Structures are given as structure tokens and as C-alpha cells.
Amino acid sequence: MAQAAESPNIFGAPIATNAPAAIFEVREDHPVPRLGITGTGPHQTNKFYANFYLGNQNAPTYVHPYSVAWAKGQGAASSWGLSISHIEAKQRVYGQAAPNTGAAKFYLNPVGIQSICLSAVELGPQAALTLDNMHAQSVNVNLLAVTKGKALVTFPLVQGMGFVTGIYHGSTPAIHTGVFFRTVTKSTKGPKVGVTKYTIYLEDGKVWHVYGYSAKGDTLDLQVLNNSFAKATKPFNGIIQVAKDPGNAEATIDSASGAYPTGVTLSGSTSGSKGTYMFTYQKAGMQNTKLLMYALPHHVESFDTNTYKAVSKVQLQTTTKGLATAVIADAWTMVEPNMPVLMGFAPWDPVSGSKVNLKAASINSISAVALKEISQNMDQQSNQNSMYFSGKALAKFAHVCYATHDLLKNPKLAHSGLNNLKAAFSRFALNKQQFPLYYESAWGGVVSSATYQTGNSGADFGNTYYNDHHFHYGYFILAAAIIGHLDPTWLTKPNIDYVNTLVRDVANPSSSDKYFPVFRNFDWYHGHSWAHGLYETLDGKDQESSSEDSMHAYAIKVWGAVIKDANMEARGNMMLAIIARSLSQYYLYTSDNKVQPSNFIGNRVAGILFENKCDHTTYFGTNIEYIQGIHMLPLLPSTKLTRPNRFVQQEWATYFDKGRADKIDGGWKGILFGNLATVDPKTAWAFFTAKDFNPSWLDGGASLTWYQTYAAALMG
Template identity: 35%
Template sequence: MIHCLTLVVAIALIVRLPTIAAINQSQNQKIIRQESIADIFDPFNVNRMQQSAEVCPRKDTVFVSDSSNAAMCDSEVGKIELPDTMLRPISTDPPLNIFRPHAHVVKPMRVRVRDRAGPLPTNKFYGNLILGDSHAPLWTHPYGLRWESNDVAQQGLGISHIDDNMKVFGPEQPISEVPGAGTAKYYINPFLVSMGLSATEFDAEHDMTVGDFGEFDCTMVLSPASERARGTLETPSSFIRVPIVRGMAFITGVYQDLTPQIFSSILVRTLTRDANPMMDGWIKYRFLIENGITWLLYAKPDRPRGPALHLKMVNQRKITATSGKFRGLIQIAKLPVGREAESERIYDNSVGVYTTGGELVVRQKYFDGGEGGYRIDWRLAGDINKQFIHFTLPHHRAVLTGASKPTSLVLPSTTKGKMVAYVGSSWHLHESERLSIGFLPKDWSSIVTQEQLDMIRRQAQQDVELDFDRDTNLDSMYFAGKSLAKFALLNLVLKKSFERFMDNRQKFPLVYDTTWKGLISIQGLEHGALADFGNSWYNDHHYHYGYFIHTAAIIRHLDPTWRKDDVTSFTNNLLRDVANPSPDDPHFPVFRSFDWFMGHSWSQGIFVSLDGKDEESTSEDINLYYALSLWGKVSNRPELDQLGQLMLTIARRTIQNYFLLEDDNMNHPRAFVGNKVTGILFENKVDHSTYFSPRIECIQGIQMIPATPALPLVRRRRFVQQEWDSLLRPHVKQIEDGWRSILMMNYGMLDKDEAWRYFLGPVPLDDGMTKTWAMFFVASLQS
């Protein structure tokens, strides 16, 4: 076995990184083409084209294609914007031959044929639509949506929105000493269908198809069973087409030759058509449902002389059009309680324009010094001359700059606080402090004393005798990755043990899944979906592979020539699986785990979940972005370094807003804030728990690993103090296993002297930790 360097030797070897090459700005651009009015009724925009330049759309029709977007142009009319994108492919080569091709046992459901050929999203918010029977809900925020076909009275798209006073709370946990901050174990938003888009032609056999998968969006098409009978399901002549987009202000249905029908499981108390005619041929209905909430429905035919929509209540659950088949737009929105008149005026001014999706833009020019940023351009359709509104989350509003302006329209999200509608179709999100971190903590050499270094050296001489090979040859990608990373942090070099995985000779090798397109452990395909935490079902890839990427970066930093091509190819394959930044890579989906609207990753893969995607370990989430940045540094890929820094910076903001709950947190109910961490945050529920243990040290501690230089930047001292005082101090001395070591490393942020003394004695350690690194981490903390 090749002997590893001790930590102290490794510290001496921290030298200047290789000179970063200039960023190559050459790339392909795309044209944004306006299509004819007829193209809006192509359910998936089959005629959408991509060419070699980006141009501004014309504004000469009411109905324009999904690919039109005035926001993608510079302020000068007609000026072509040439982006210096940082979202270039890591590689476009096929996966390494060591990853044997293997079809997955889970097949995507109801996906349009031409979307099945490419990489498929596994961890996106709309995943429930393409899994199982496709009836589990999804959340665009603020609205929840669900395909309905099981209830004879509800056929089509169900729409839900829950106000804060309707959230349901779990039992109180006696674990907090924070005055006024409750500790309900969980809270959840019931899914109640307030409104539903349907057609009289739909029955229990009607169809739903999904396609046009994007970072923020997908497209749903609902069609009657007659289309399937005629063999025209892929190109139906009658349908409802619904763009499903994060943050959309209206639920928009594009109707083609169907008779509209609206349903409600809460029951409609009154249906009123607005007596005052609206501009541009729009009509408006108010639905007052039995819980006292008013919903608005707007409608306009696609032709100036087309028949207007006339609705009639059949019963409290069903409202049907008496005006016959309809071709045009129907848009639905909820009025916030207490702000009905003011909010209705905002909706009135914005009706007719809607978003069909968003484009993520990350450019080199957004990075200057220690700053960074990104842009979301919302693709517009309909009357793009209208005022466009879109809902923002708290972390968006903290960094939104430019022309985007807030309105007084506010609706609560399910698990992330209030959403405020902003005017503007181009969001510029600017982070003034971009996190840039090296392999070791900042200023460690001026903080760690010589006496501490001598003690660390003596401990390292003991730890280096550990059997690295044995301790990393495990039957879990997750635990093997943790072990590799702990030895890498100890020695900052680890070759032989890493070599096993680089050659794919571990107990359960990785295979390339030809169905969904990704790298998965063979273990789950052989032993069941939950093996290795569901890795084979695309659970937790950002946790698992982040450890390997971190290890590879350390090896490359200290020995740049060792199996250089093999290390690069292996690491890039893992990165492409979990964080491929470009659709030009045909072998992996774009940003499998990271959600650029939510600002963090989702852990859950291809499992049906009634509460949507979830995230558990925020610290292992940030470890991936940290590892991506380090790998960009050592592999001379500055765009990856900066991308990792940006994702880490965004995740810090969202973690501090939504996951690590300080006493004054306003994004979660007061009945829950006393838990201090969310535990498992779903799209529709928050549960103060873990998937593996109900112990308080596990629920809190899973947010503390691995203890890298990135961790203290996310865990604010104020939060650590509050969590320690209210939850951990009474429990820590009762813990007898390795979780205590995790809590004590965290406590070092408050009292490094006491934490240092703790690690001087014989203590049980977490399986991802060495005593040498624990001592160095604590010693290097800022006082």
C-alpha cells in the first residue's frame, strides 16, 4: 500500500494552485423564434427550433409561442445578446466503459415519445407525474397540482392552495427551552382541490402526457380517450395544454376544441360573471367556494370573433360551459384573504400573459471580485405586452436586483414562508459575497498554535496506521465515500483505496443506467430499491458522490500527475451524473439534484412521494458544491470552480432561511421553530426526524457532517448558540457513540477550548471522522 502523508506534511504541501487558464467564451447560441398563432395549440411545440443566434421576438400578436421571450433581449430594441455562458458541458463523451450499461427496472410513465430518448429528470419537482400512476401531487409554489381521474366527478387538473391557518401540526415534542417557540414534530398542508380544469369530453379513461422537461418547468397535456382510440395521443387534435412552472401566478390552460368544465371538491357557493367587460375581449368569473375563499377565472378565445366562454353551475362540484367547444386561454388564480380588491386589480392588469418555463443564465460577466450571480429569464406566451407577474420566495427577494419590482400580491408557500408576486420577466439575482474556500480553513496557520500542531502531529502518526483499504472497502457508496473523505482530510492524499472505486472494483460497482441516464449502484438492482439509501433509485447522489469528488480534488492537488487522465475521467463522470450544467451533454440530465428556483438540492429520486421531493442533510448538500469548487481549481476548470462557489453561496442563503431555524425565523410557523432544524423538509411537509433515527443527536447532527472548511460558513454562530442552549446542551453528555463527537466539533464554534480538551481524551468517533482532523478542525476555528 502506498503510504499516505500526514496532515502536517500535507499542510506544508499547500502551494499555489495552477494558473487558471482564460475562460473560453466561444459557444453555441440559440434563436428564440416566434411561431404562428396555430403553433400555440401544438401541445408540445413540435415546431420549436434552435438555430445559431439569439434574437428578440416580435410583439405583433396576442398569442405567441412558448419560445418567445422579450426578457432575453438587452434594453436596446433588436439588439442581439451573446452570452458568455458558464454552463458549458463538463464533457460530451460517453460514460466510461467501466460503467456497464444496464436498463432500470423502473420505467418513466406517460412521457412523450421524443422526450424518452434523452436523459430524464429524476429529482425534479414534477417527478410524480412520470412515476407510478402519475396521480401523486406536485408543487409549483404557491400552488399544488394533481392529475385527477379516479373520482368520477373530478377529471383533469386539480388545483390546491393552503393558507397558513389550515396547516396541520403533529404532536408537541418536549425538547425545546426557547420561550414562545413551539416544537411540533411536523406540519403538513392538506391537498384540497379548490378548483380544477377539465372538459365534458373527459372521463376516467382520459389521458395525460408530459414532456418539455426543463429546470423550472414541464408541459402537461390532457386529452380525451378518443384521441388514444384514434392513435393520435402524441399529436392530439383536442386537448388542454398546461405549462407547469415554478412560481407561476396563473394556472393556465390552453384549450383546443374541448368544452370547458370546472370542478371543486370544496364546493362552489356562488358563481358570478363580472358585469364590467374587460379590455381585449377577456371575461372574468368569480368562484366563491365554501371555505370562504374567492378564486378568479379569466377566459379569452384565440380568435377575435370566437365565441366567449359562458359557464353554468350544474351543481356545487361541477360548472360547465354552455357555449360549446372552446379554443383559447383559461387562467385561474386565487385571491388572498383580506386583500381581495387590491390583488384582483393586479391579476386584471396581468391576465393574458403567462410563462411556459424559464431559462437559467450564468455568465462570466456576473462574476467580479468576490461577487457573483445568475439570471432567470421567464419565457412568455400570450399577450407579452401585458404586465408579467411571478411569485418569489424569501431568498429570491433578498438578492433580486434590476427591473423586477414587488407587488402587494402575497400568498403563502407550503414550507418556505410568504411568496410575493414581482413584476418583470427577467430576474437578476446578485450575491455580493460569493463564498470562495480552499482545502484548509482560512487563516489556519495564524490560529493553530505550535503546541496544538505538535499534538496533531502525534495523533496523525497514530491515525496513519489505520487500515485505509479495509475501512473503505464497504458495501455502500455512501459509507465508502465518507471513509475515503475522512482519510483524505487526514492525509490529503489517498491513492490505493481511491483506486478501487476509480477502477469500479468495489463490492457493488456502478453501472450506467440506460433508462434514466445516470450512474447508479448495482446493489439496488440486485437487492431492492432501498439498498444503499436508494442510490440505485437516484436518492442522495449529491451526498454520495460529493465525498468522492472531494477526495479526488485532494489527490489531484497534492499529486497532479498520478493517473491524471483516469482521475479526471472518473471524477468528471460523477460530476456529470449529479451536477451536469449543460443540455449539450447527451448522456446525463441537467442539474439532477440542484433546484435553481428553491436554491438547494432534492435528495429523493424515482420514488412516488405524496408530499413531493425532500432534503435531509444540508451539510452533505453543501459538501457537493464545495467539492465541485475544489475540483474546478485543481483541474484548471475555472468555470466549475466559480459555479461551485455560486451554488454554495445560494445554498447558504436557503439553508439559513429554511433549514437552520434561528429564534426569529419567519419562514416556518412558530409552532415548529423551536426544533431549530427542519429534519426532513419536503415540498409539502416538514418533519423533525430523519430516515434512519429518531434520536435528537441524529436529527440535529446530520446537519453537521462532514466538518469541512465550508461548514462554519453556513452555520452561523448565533444559530449554533441557540441550538446548543435550547436542545443539545441537556443531551450531549448522555450520548455514548460517535454522534457525540459530531456535536462536540460543532460546539467548537462556541467554545473551542472545551471542544479541544474533549478530543484530547479517548472518545468514540463518527465513521466519517478521524481524531486528527477533528483536532485540527477545532483548533483552526475562529475564536
Template identity: 40%
Template sequence: MGLSDFQKVLKKIDNKLNNKTSSGHSSSPTSSSNSGSYNRAPAPLPQVSANSGSPLSSSDIFSKPISSSEPLPLFPRRQHNLKPKGCSEGNESIQTNNFYNNLCLEDQSFPIWTLPYSLWFSKDPSQGDIGFSFNHTEANQRVFGPDPNSNPAQFYFNPPRIKSWYFATADINAREEVQLENHNKLSVIAKWNGMTFPLVHGMGFVTAIYEQGKVPVIGSQVGIQDFRKVGNGKYRAMLFNQVVWTIYVSGANGNADLSLRDPQHIVSDRVNGSCTIQICRGESNFYDETAGCYPISCNLSGSVDGSRGQYKFLYNLKGQSQSGKTLVWCLPHHQEVLVSSCKQTGLKLDSPTKGVMKAYVTNELVMEENNLPIQISWEPWSEISGCSTPSSYSNSSLDLITRAAEAEVKQDVVGMANIDSMYTSGKILDKFAHILFVCSNIIRNQALTAELLPKLKQAIDIFATNRQKYPLVYDTTWKGLISSADPGADFGNSNYNDHHFHYGYHIHAIALVAKSDPTYFQSDEGARAKAYATELLRDVANPSSESDKWFPQSRSFDWFHGHSFAHGIFASGDGKDEESSSEDYHFAYGMKLFGNVTGNVDMENRANLMLAIMKRSMNMYMLYSDDNKIQPPQFIKNKVAGISFENKIDYSTYFGRGTIGNEWIHGIHMLPITPISSYIRGPKFVKEEWDQILAPIIDRIPDGWKGILLLNLALTDPKKAWKWFSRNDWNESQIDNGMSRTWSLAFIAGIGGA
């Protein structure tokens, strides 16, 4: 899909959403109400360190860089044509694929989601006063379509830009840009018109810090029906949609009164110093305990011990509160594995697309996954009962695999791979690397291995020496490796779209070659390939931008959401999105194998932890078993998300739905099928998807998508999949260009299909 088509889709979506925006009606969250007197006795913040908690080992898997050297000189330096708004280009690495990136783009007015709140810079006079706006939407406000009564619905979204509140001052400069600093994967600081807004994933309050001399103005386009002071520095406000919010004031102006000037404006009566104003939805004594302090940043750390792994969000705080702690909201996949000693509050608020969030009184969150896929490596693997590791093969299955390999190794590897797309070339390299692995490690055919290996090495070396049709360049503006092609080419790679998809295939292919040829990295071309894959990994999955200043931390994978975002530096009214869950975890699998074959234990551990988190989150938010309790009941029958945005889920793809049914939507969540596939896509889910969606249409699918769907079938019924792939009347046109019959047969037989 080209950039122009991509932008047209986004514009169409934004227009549709803007036409449907309304003030909505909702109720207060489940809470422990305390609307009486409030006399806060602040406690100083406790001393915390990055090593607090109970890590599984003494080593932080995010502390050591993959490399800290300047990117290889074979990548020419270039400034990006698209400059980040409100950011100082310098030592800080600016995130391209995470929650705050909309604030860096176009006119900075597209919303962001810290969860559970959405925020945006409102500068359109037709939408009311100018200010830094925010809102929260409930599940009952979701819009389903195109037929709101259909089950399943094709999409649902949350009405955007309902301006419940906005922070402003009495002397607004509408032309002033929002300035961003302290860029972090999980947080950023925004400054505008003498106000500072810490923006942090899961923050319990929306906080504005007013500089000395600034007169606070708090507005609401929804309108304020009732406003009253209920304690020292505490106010209760009910809007005309009947939603109750609590407002807290602290700092030098803490004793200053706020008053209702008119149904849309609350103003302060004095400006004798700086002050902090915090707003939250609902009423609770837990808000009282935590108001006054706020996170200004959030640091990520983690540790792994065998099949157990922990990851921690450490919230760095300012201010004072009764408890000395803040309030943090967690998503469902956090809640299931939370191990830190947090005080549960009973507070609940809906997230836009990921179920019900819960609030905890804490300064850190520690989550522990206990099923890291350390048992899954190179050989075919499945969760199907009875699947053995290592795989065993019958003589007849080995004969058929060998015949398939004999035909496929004769193909023109170099010519097929040396094309104008990092994505498609990566798929081709990975296809032949799988064939090589089968020849070397499964059928153990030295002649076929010797025939294919030099051709595959030659093809990889084209990319490792940056001699492909559109060489990569190092972008000094956003700090990353991007295609030198036009932004409209190769799915928007040069604007940071899909880097984990594209580069994951290259990394995985190089790891497979090194596994098949243990001397590979000792040769000149192997050393170049290793260095090339290392640079790709730094671009997508740099563990720390402090240790490696040349790339942002974890460009693609969002450790709060539990999956990656593929959407790069294009502004979007629904936030970041991801289409292919399977190519997301394929990147992590390639990273795992590359870490294994290079002896980088921290890299392998990070990848295993990522995969365990994705197994949990994707089966909540993207892959829907019949018993899914997270997504709306009228959406679960789709079985897969399609495209997952921060604010919307759309059962579709950017390139269409399918020639027969919706097979493209399902196939893009399957490819490529590797040993890690069954870890994420369990047999129960795969069987439900097959029986309910795919079995009725499979016989009519004429092209390569058929092969993808039938190889995926092996994850629940390998014998049926084997029957199709082993038939005598084989049709090469019915498998994807990134698939091979050799690997398909070896995989299916290896998990018990033959």
C-alpha cells in the same frame, strides 16, 4: 435505511395526511382588488433573449458543459426497471429529483408544487370528477403534531389534495395518461385529454389551453358559492370556504360565456376554437395586467464576478396581456436579493414550508448574491472573529496532530473503503483524504504523507475503475450513474436517492488528494480518478442538458428552492425532501475544490454561487436562529428542520431520533465539518443550538454522534472543542466513521482553538 423501510415511512405519511384532509377555511391573499369591469387590450409580447438583463460578465456559467462525451465505457449500459410514466424515452433528459417528478411515477396522481400552487392528476372517482386539480393552502390551515399545542411541534404539514379547482372536458377519457414533454429543470409541459398545462416554478396563474373542439369544464369539489362575470373574459368565483378566485378566458373562445351549471361545475357555452383559461387566487388589477400570457418554460443562466454572482430565471411566454408581461411568485430568499426591474404588486400568498411568497410583474427574475465564499478554500476557516487565514499552529498543537496522524495512517484504507455502499465508502475515502491533507499541508510530514498516499490512491482506483462490490451502471432510461445494487440497498442510490450526498464525498476526496499531490492527475491512476469524478459531477450537477444530453440539468440542486432534494424516483404525497443540509453544501464544496484543482473556472463559480444561495435559503428554511421570521413560531425552537419536504417539515430523520435525545436530527445537519461549515452555520446559530438543545445532553451521548456535535461546537467555541479532542483519555468510539481525530484537531487548532 432500506427501500422497504423508506417506502413504509412514505406510505404511513400519506395515509396520515389523507385521513386529515379537509376542505379547510381561508381568506383571500393580500391584494389590490379590482372586481369591476375588465376589458383587456392585449399587447404583443416583447422580444426577449437569454442574454437580457445586466450580467456581471459576458460568460454564462451554465453555457459550457462539464463534458459532452458519452459516459465512460467502464459503466455498463442498462435500462431502469422503473419506467417514467407519460414520457418518451429519447433525447430529452427526464428529471428525477425535482418538483414535477411525481407525475412520472405510479399512477401519476401524487401532487406537485409549482409554488404557490399545488397540482395533481385526480383520477379517483370517490374524490369527485376526474380532472387536473389544483389548490393553494394558507398558513392558518397547517396541521401541527403530534400534539397540536406543543411548542415546539414535531412536524407540520399542509392539508393535501383539497380540490379547490380542476380542469376537465365534457368528454373525459379516464384511462388516458398524462403526457410530459419539454422537460426542463424549472418547467415541464403536461398534456391530457386535449388540454395542455404549462407547469413552471413560480407561475402566477394555473393555465389550461384547450384544443379546438374541446368543451371546457371547470369543477370544484369545495363548491362554488358565488359566480359572476365581471368583465370581458373575466369571472369572479367565491367558493364555500369563502376563498375568492379570478378566472380569465382568452383565445378563440375568449368571448364565449362561462356559466355555473351547478355548485360544483362551470361550463362553456361554445366550442368554436381553442381557448386558454387561467385561474388565480384572489383579485387584483395586476392579475388583469398579466392575464392572457403564460410561461411555457423557464431557462436558467448566471454569471460571476469575484464575490458577486447573479442567477436568472428567464420565463418564455405565449399569449398576450395588457402589459406584455406575466406574473411570477418569488420565495423569501429571492425577494432579499432581487435586482431585476420587476413591478411590485403587493400580492402575497403563503408557500407550504418556505414563508410568504410575493408576486411581481415581469418576464424574468434576476437575483444577485454578494458574498460568494471565494475566500474559503482548503485551509480551516471560520466566521469567528479573530480567525486568521492562513491558519497558524503552535508547536504543541502540531505535535498532538502528528501523534493522531501517526496512529490513523496505519489503518487499512483499502479494506475500510471497499464496501457495498457508495455513501459509506465515500465517507471513508474523504476521512483519509482529510488526514492526507493534514499530513501534507499542515504538519508537512513527508514520511506520513508517503505512507498514506499510495494506500488512498489504491482505494480510490477501485472506484475509478468501477471494481467496487456494486459497480455503477449508466441508466439509459432516466440518464444517470446508479448503483448496480438492488433499489433497497445503499439508501436507494439506484433509484436516484442521495446522489449528491454519496458522490460529493468521492469528489471531495479526489480533490484533496490532487491538492496534496500536484502530480496526481498526470499519472494513469490520477487520470482515472479525475475522469471518474467528472462523471459523478455530470450526474449530479450538469449545467446544461442541451450541451450535455447524457444527464439532466442540475439533478439535485433546485435553483428555485435554493437547496437540493435528495428524494429520487419514489412517489411521495408530500413531494421531494432533503434530510442533511450539511451533506448538500458539502457536495457544492467538493465541486468548488475540484473545479479549483482542475482549473475549471465555471465549475468553481457555479459552486460558489450555489453555496451563497444555500447560505441564505438554509438559514431561512432549515436552520433556525431565534430571530427566524420564516418558519412558524411553534417550530423554531427545534433549531433545525429535520426532514424538509415540499409540503411538510418533520423534526426527525429516516433512521431515528437519537439514543439520548434528538442528537441524530442535529448531527445529520452538521456532518462533515469542513472549512465551508461555518460559512453556512454561523457562530450565532451554532451557539443557540448548543445552549438550547445539545449542551444538556452531550455528556450522556455514548457513540460517534458525540464527536460530530463537539466538532461542530468549534464553529462557536473552538477552545472548548479543543479541550475535548485533545484530552489524554481519547476514545475512538466517540467519533463518526467518517471523522478522524487528525482532521478534527487540525481544524479546531486552525480556527483558534489551541
């Protein structure tokens, strides 16, 4: 990979703005209704606020550090407003400790605690909830007295917001609590001119501050009617803001009252290996007041000097991302100084770079294996009823072709395989697979036709419902990048358009592309992606495979390089660098991890990371090789970036050393030893070249050629 050029705004230009090619049948319907969504698409499917338009519309939304939900007349408060909750670390519930590690199997945060509910007297059983301004990091939630009525209260939700803010449109404010008021005290002197302040002590000992501000001059006078209900004496035009005080934070919270965020503009630039990305907050309310926003640990770690000066001492616990830190600023700038710009297709090390030279003896040994594997029936192996498994097969053979051509120095053999690979890929590029993709305009995306044809909502891991798109399509993008690298003549307009359509579906960078939402999967606030699509869930979005998340970012990087789209390549590099940073805090745990609970990090991996819980398991079984291994596959040049040596060594010592890995069977055995190659290539080489090596130890997305080549390259 050549040194990356300077890109002043890597989010500035769309990949494309045209409709997806005619090979994609267009559907205007989708099995999941768009509850309460106003306006035309495309609509976000995998973002933090999805519960507001799914199911009963009242499962929680996790804005960090708060969670909010439409109370909908239910729960202890019996409110029809927006309930606000914040969970302390000591309120967590832990699963049973594992006998071998002593680590809790899971931890979760209680849901349904209605500390404060912001409502209006006019809301009742006929109330409705609508959404507008649906963006990647923000949304407006509107509460209406009746369906198709006018909004009585609007809640602009922005990830990391320091206050939950309700904009009252002439309705009468009502505040409920399911925890009960101990005292409600009005400040005799507001924190600033025009702002009314109440401090509420709840019966759980927690302190909340409530602020009222009206540009029209309305005043907020609350009457406490009982220990769970207070209401204003008259209708109100203005904002009411709620913030929890973790202790010694009142002055900081006071100073930020009156202003609130309404959205986020993401921008970014690169220069060499340095990447910079910025959140610029759109702001309303008091313009001379700086916003209070909460940053996650990986943000604070990467803040530039000026942003770091705005960091306060105020912290609140998040559900699964450690302590959030209050930042008093209208914009944040984060720096990734070591993007992997020189990483290409060859095995790679963060210190010594790409490994393209193999010893002659290794080449001779691997070549016999490559000859066998490159002769396998690629068309048959990739012709499956699953985009996921088909993509894995194509990427597997792409790596065999690459290794044969570039590292084993056998272009003739590589091209015979490459021709078969291109033929196998063409089935998908022509959209002639068993379940062709549809472009559906109801939400805005390319989805498997499997659910439409079978009625099974879980077909192909829920692809039709937008589950796992970055996993599924990432493998195709990766295979295409290798094909294009080996044969630039394959990069015809139809082939590039097909692959770019998959990139647009998972990682469209621009709102000027009207066919796909912006960054469906990657969450620029959390620093990783969410796999969970259009299914209501109490614990919020989740993701099981951190390594396949990394794979999709790597695929975007190398595809951008192959088609000479410098901005796409830069976005892939930036995402990889951010993922590497966030995984080490939230997903992959060394013994000194200070973010996750101390009694959980012994698991070494999160298992499935939700917004509200971590569960050391998988969706397909509880074998330890499944739980750890799903965070290892596939083995890529980027693996050593996102899975650092120290982590791999500690994980291996916890679960797999001293012959324990040898007792595991099936494709997971190969995955484990492929992972071992990142830190102990000699032992991995001995395993993969053993005379009694069993082909059943290869996962359907893995080849012996690539495993041997990877280990040999790192051995030097």
C-alpha cells in the same frame, strides 16, 4: 484558493458531452417505468413534477404557491382534469409539542383539497396523462381522452407561476370544484381586450379568478350546472387561467392575465466574490403583458435593484417556504455579493478567512494522532457495499492526508498515506467496487448496480432509484479534489473523467450534455437540493441532510479549482452562497426566523424538509443527536458559512449545553463537538485531546486528526 476570475456565463459550457467511460456497463432498462414520458432522455428524476410519472400519476406536485394533481376521477370533485389547491397557514396541522422546547414535532399541509379543477368534457375514465418539455424548473403536462390520443389540454407548469394555465386544443372546458361554488360571476367588462373573466367565491370563503383568452378569437362562455360543475357552451381554442386572490390583489392579477410562462432559462456570471444569477422566463400568450411569478423569501432578499422594483404587495402562503411574493416581470436577477471564493481546504472563517497556521505545540500534539490514523487500512474501510459509506471513508482519509501535509507540515508522512488513499480510490475509479455503477440510459445517469443485482429497491439508500446522489458522489468528488491538490500528477485524463462523470450526474450545467439531466439535485428555485428520487410521495420531494447538500456544493467548488475549471468552481461558489442564504430561512432556525411557523422554529432545524411538510425527525431514528447532527456532518471549511455562529450557539443552548452533549455516545458525540468547534474551538480542542477520548466517538466519516486540526486552526 486563488481569487476567482471573472466568468461571464458559468452555465454556458458543458463539463463534457461524451458518453461515460467504458468502465460503466450500459443498461437500457431501469426498475422504474417512465409513465407518460414522451421523447428521448435524459429525464429529470428529482424535480418537483416527478409524481406525474410515478406510481398512479396522481400524487400532488408542488409548484409554489399552488399544488396541482391529476384528479383522475377521484376526490370530491370527481374530475378527470387538473386539480388546483392552495393552503393557508391556518389550515396547517401540527404535531405534538416537545416537552423541552415547546416546539411542534412536525407541521404539514392537508392534501387532496380540490378547490378548482380545470378539465375538459371529453376527458373520462379512459383519460391518459403525458409529459413533455421536462426541464429543471418546468414541464408540460398533457391530458388526453385516451392513451396515444391527442392532447385535449396542456398545462405548462413552471415553479412560482402566478396562474395555473390550461391550453385548450379545441376541447370543451369544464370546471369542477370539491369545495363547491357559492357564486360564479362573469365580469361585464373584461380586464383587457380579448380576455373573459369569471370570479368564483367558494364555500370555504376563498376567492378565485378565472380568465379565458383566445388568439383565434374564441370566447369562453361558462354555464354553471350545479354547485360543483360548470362547463363551456362550445369547444375552445385558447387558454384558461386560474389564480387565487389573497385579498386586495384583483387589479394586480387582472393586469397579468393573458400571459403565462412556459419555461426558464438559467444564466449566471461571477466577478470576484460577487455572483449574479438570472431566471429569464419563456413566455406565451399576450406578449405585451408582463408575467406574474411568485418569489420565495430568499429570492426577494437577494433581488437586484431593478427586480426589486417589480415586487408587488401581493403575497400567498407556500407550504414550507413562508410567504411567496408576486413579482411582475419577465426576468429576475439575484445577487450573491459574498461568495466564498477564497475558501480552500483549510479551516475557514467568514470574517478572518482561511486558517493555515497552527501553533507548534498543537502540531506536535496532533502529529502523533495523524501517524496512527494515516496508517489505518484505507482500502478495507472504503471497500463497502455502499457508495455512501465508501465515499465517506475516502473523504475522511483525504482530510487526514491534507491536514498532515499542509497544516502539520509533514509531507513525507502525508505522501505515504496519500499513496494508500490513491490505491483505495482506484477501486472506484476503475468501477471495481462491490456494486459497480451502471450508466442507465432509460432515465440518464450513473446508478448503483445494487438494486439490479439484489432486487432491493432501498439498497444503498436508494441510489439505483436516484436517491441521495449528491450526498454519495459529493464525498468522492471531495476526496478527489484533495488528492489532486496534494498530487497534481494524479489528475490523469481517466481520473478526471471519472470524477467529472459523477459531477455530471448530480450537477450537469448544460442541456448540450445529452447523457445527464441538467442539475439533477440542486433546485435553483428553492435554493437547495432535493435528495428524493424515483419514489411516489404525497408530500413531494424531500431532503434530510442540509449539511451534506452543502458538502456537495463545496466539493464541486474545490474540484473545479483543482482541475482549473473556472466555471465549475464558480458554480460551486454560487451554490454555496445560495445554500447558506436558503438554509437560514428554511432549514436552520434562529429565534428571529420569520419564515417558518413560530411554534416550529424552536426545533432549531427542520429535520426532514419536504415540499409539503417539515418533520423534526430522521429516516433512521428519533434521537436528538441524530436529528440535529445530520445537519452538522461532515465538518468542512464551508461549515461556518452555511451554519452561522449565532445559529450554532442557539442550537447548542437548546439541546447540548450544561453537560448534555457529554451524555451522548457513539460517533454522534464527535459530530456534536466538531460542530461546537465552529463557535468554541477551545472546548472542542479539550474534548478531542482528552486522555480518555474514546475512538468510538468518531463517526465512520470523521477522523480525530481533522477534528483536532480544525479546532486548533480556529483557536489560532
